[in-house]
Amino acid sequence: MADGGSMGETDSGRTRLLIADDHALVRDLVAAHLRAQGRFDVVTVESFSAAGDAVRAEGPFDLVLLDFSMPGMDGVEGIAELRARNGGRPVALFSGLARRETVLEALRRGAAGYIPKSTAPRDLPGVIRRILAGETYLPDNFDAPAPPPQGGFGLTPRELQVLRALREGLMNKEIAGQMGLSEVTIKMHVRAICTKLNARNRTQAAMIAESNGIG
Numbered sequence: 001m002a003d004g005g006s007m008g009e010t011d012s013g014r015t016r017l018l019i020a021d022d023h024a025l026v027r028d029l030v031a032a033h034l035r036a037q038g039r040f041d042v043v044t045v046e047s048f049s050a051a052g053d054a055v056r057a058e059g060p061f062d063l064v065l066l067d068f069s070m071p072g073m074d075g076v077e078g079i080a081e082l083r084a085r086n087g088g089r090p091v092a093l094f095s096g097l098a099r100r101e102t103v104l105e106a107l108r109r110g111a112a113g114y115i116p117k118s119t120a121p122r123d124l125p126g127v128i129r130r131i132l133a134g135e136t137y138l139p140d141n142f143d144a145p146a147p148p149p150q151g152g153f154g155l156t157p158r159e160l161q162v163l164r165a166l167r168e169g170l171m172n173k174e175i176a177g178q179m180g181l182s183e184v185t186i187k188m189h190v191r192a193i194c195t196k197l198n199a200r201n202r203t204q205a206a207m208i209a210e211s212n213g214i215g
Contacts, residue, residue, distance in 0.1 A: 018063075019045070040128075048082070064091040066079065094117065108211070166193070166205060190202055
């Protein structure tokens, strides 16, 4: 159930926000601060299902701030779903507890960035503007991986060859036979590929490669 009233059309130049967070104090304080700026129209909800209802009834919103640990959220699974419901407009992770791995997974699923709940109130409007301008926002102290070098995340030609085989669904033994290498060598290449792509396993590495056009 959304609170904050029905938004309808807003004046030109105003930004429509949806804050989905089950912590009422944080949610309401952030909403009140943004409304006081005079440029933001804010709707707040307390669960993932309520966020979907709000988007359906009052959206699309210019930006959704989504707490990944609230009721109805299955980790970061809901980010892509809510973004699609919101007409492809940005959805940012809004959390005080997000681990680095969670943030990176959220970005892979289409999140527009990660806004910690510890963000200074005076900085929040600027962060929102940066996201609306198309930036993927991460706080300055976030330990983000370096941008991938040209050539595909710094993968060597041999690693790219192995990665192509992973995308085709081949197992290590099959790749070894195809490339004339030992199975142990292929395992080493797979491990290096997973490290460079920040992937948990070979399946996720293949998915990351597919989404980034690598291999």
